[in-house]
Amino acid sequence: MKIRKIVIKNFRGVKALDWNVPTADIFCLIGKGDSSKSTILEAIRYTFHPQWNLALSDSDFYQCKIADPIVIEITIGHLAADFCALNKYGLHLRGWDAAAQKLHDEPDDHFESVLTARLTVDKDLEPKWTVVCDRNPDGVLFKQADRNKVGVGLIGVFSERELSWANGTALAKLTAAQSLSELLANASRTARSSLDVDRAVTLTNFDTAATKSQEIAKLLGVPVLDAYKAHLDLASINLKVGGLSLHDGEIPLRQLGLGSRRMLQCGIQKAGLEEGHITLFDELEFGLEPHRITRLIKHIKDDKRGQYFLTTHSPMVLRELTVQDLHIVHSNGGVVTIVSAAEKGLEEHEVQGKIRSSAEAFLAKKLVVCEGATEVGFIRGFDDHQLENGQDPLSYHGVALLDSKGASKVKGMAIAFKKLGYDVSVLADGDAEKQFSAADAAGLVAIGIPTYVWSDKLSLEERAFVDLPWASVLASLTLAQVELFYPVYDQVRSQYQDVLDPDIREWPDSPKLRTAIGAAAKSAGWFKDTTRGDLWFKAVSAAFNDPVFGKTNLAVELGRLWEWAKRV
Incomplete structure (x- = not known):
């Protein structure tokens, strides 16, 4: 699935954004700091957040004005077949005219079928996910499992979680279906049994304290069914899916250098989704040497199944991309506009050559x-x-x-x-x-x-x-x-x-x-x-x-x- 249009209202530094996304697979957002480039990536991630417990605060509202709700609408095309079924979201299909870069509320044979996902957050900080159209502005619930199917993944500065099997990570999607919960529950029980075997050696002092506690219990009339002893509480040590992480031998890969982690996450994101993916890469150059930036961008360009939204402050990244990939973000009083470097009328000015010679100016x-x-x-x-x-x-x-x-x-x-x-x-x-x-x-x-x-x-x-x-x-x-x-x-x-x-x-x-x-x-x-x-x-x-x-x-x-x- 791929994004065709993004509308954001009252989210962090964005008071208003209405962006008709060109038909392409790579969108590198550039511009000065504080123009809300990273906020746009977060808005996409939040709209397709794979979990129900999205943590929000008053500071997520534009200028902390909680009276004005956060509204993020992202229209997606290239839809999975089941999304178009009448018993799913088929009654909310809309039409996208790619040539005119225009959204029509009614689907049409001449247009691409698309759906508009809306995330709304009011002052109660409770996120509400719906699929909407003008014919039904209240929409229908956008289910958690379906948000997960869109395949949105953020590769940011802090993303060690992506190298574990936590819910919604690319690794979890790459894994064949099996009961990871049962596997980890059994691991907890094995730990309990292993501790019991060496009780006489390892738990002597703990069991002494337990015996004293038993005597106090009897003295106070608390019933004792068998005998008090120290033991693991499965409820306390219950391993979660996120506790299973990728290792190189005995070393967890979260200990890799930042650049290596991010490159690996990008590769796993691409490999893990048969239906395609939408990868969000914040500050692509962070932690990477120039030769690895070149390699990563080649990897991105060669991926024909994914759609990438990148941000960067690196002239090196700009020089590796083309004018078609670059989109300049401007913010004026919270009103954000995005201009393509390949916009019509600029051909005579040789923008590509200016990117090569004067990349710093674009930032x-x-x-x-x-x-x-x-x-x-x-x-x-x-x-x-x-x-x-x-x-x-x-x-x-x-x-x-x-x-x-x-x-x-x-x-x-x-x-x-x-x-x-x-x-x-x-x-x-x-x-x-x-x-x-x-x-x-x-x-x-x-x-x-x-x-x-x-x-x-x-x-x-x-x-x-x-x-x-x-x-x-x-x-x-x-x-x-x-x-x-x-x-x-x-x-x-x-x-x-x-x-x-x-x-x-x-x-x-x-x-x-x-x-x-x-x-x-x-x-x-x-x-x-x-x-x-x-x-x-x-x-x-x-x-x-x-x-x-x-x-x-x-x-x-x-x-x-x-x-x-x-x-x-």
Whole structure:
């Protein structure tokens, strides 16, 4: 069986979610932290929980508002034959139009037959499972055994139970039918008999206490049928099915490393269900080395009987998947939306290539698309400076910096991420009109992408050396010459074409010299990578405490960018 639609109301961080699930087998939910990715997995698990005693609390309600009930509706297709029987749920069948991604209340020959399972939790915290349709909104009881048949399994951080024969685990489903309860009851009786054999040796002190207790009983008129003695109480030691777990020799497999346990659980889940399965994998990369992540994802891709819902914060996982597998989760005031990375209209923007080159960006909430690595490094330094001055860092606001690797790619990259639901801004040079023009910048602003471009058609280096206080200019020259080993005098002299003192500390401030320094820095690439851009900002950071410098184009544009980043 496979999921076709998910509706969640008032469950944990989700106030509302309505997701028509595409026809596919792998759904990797990505996005910033606290966007409710794991909550979606838990909602699926709870709806098909194989036991009646689901533990819930007030904190499971959205903002703990228990007056608003939790309602989770999950529509499943690819149904087992017995689910469609009239004496089961046949009267509640609905129709799923896969092409239009639309649910119809009446089944139809042109649609896939589906059922909608609903979990409702009111303030009494009692879960109620039903199968519903608009024709019968009260529905009928969704039986525990049938929830178990759907084959939903969660592989989370804490899942040692899955390596035992506890009720509802994949191992239990993999086991041929036999009376495990009887087997374990007999094991309890054997333990009792074994203890009795060695009574004279092992229970001497216990039996002495029992004899004293018998004397007290007689004294108080309590009847004694035979004789008091110490013995095992079968009711207290009764082994449960969950007590039978998978071992490697004498060692329980729950002692395996976390990654190994999770990979094994995934394999057992796949092997244990002839009718297919729905596997929920929270933080797939957790506990796994890169080569084992690759192996696990290949295992998942090769499974044609299962449906997988994954979450991840790993760029490695993203690079192993395709755009069809990725779904970006956004949450705005508890209203959760999910956008497919393969959504129509994004083909021209080559999203797959962006996943390969910029996977980290897909895991953020906001993106600053920077023209190049210099801008990325410079903004990183600016971020550290703001933090030192009591501001919250960019990471607090969910902001990631993205190197577009050239002015010609800025516009396409910004539009692609905007269409995927991200909050996007652009930081670009003004010196490459053919690659990124003023019209391009205006076009981005028109579709809600703030764009920050240095004035006078200058690059970052040229703009900085025009605007910075002279002390910061000299600090930049020292950094380039002493720490980055550039022949600063020769490179500036070739641009300046006038007499210069060989000692850069003696250079006089002038507009002509500033222009020459900016041109040399740009052409020679003094700060053309992230690390050197960061070092450069740190060398000039004192300027950002100067109120006069604060009115220059460089400072003003960075300030505007920072205000955008802070905006909720």
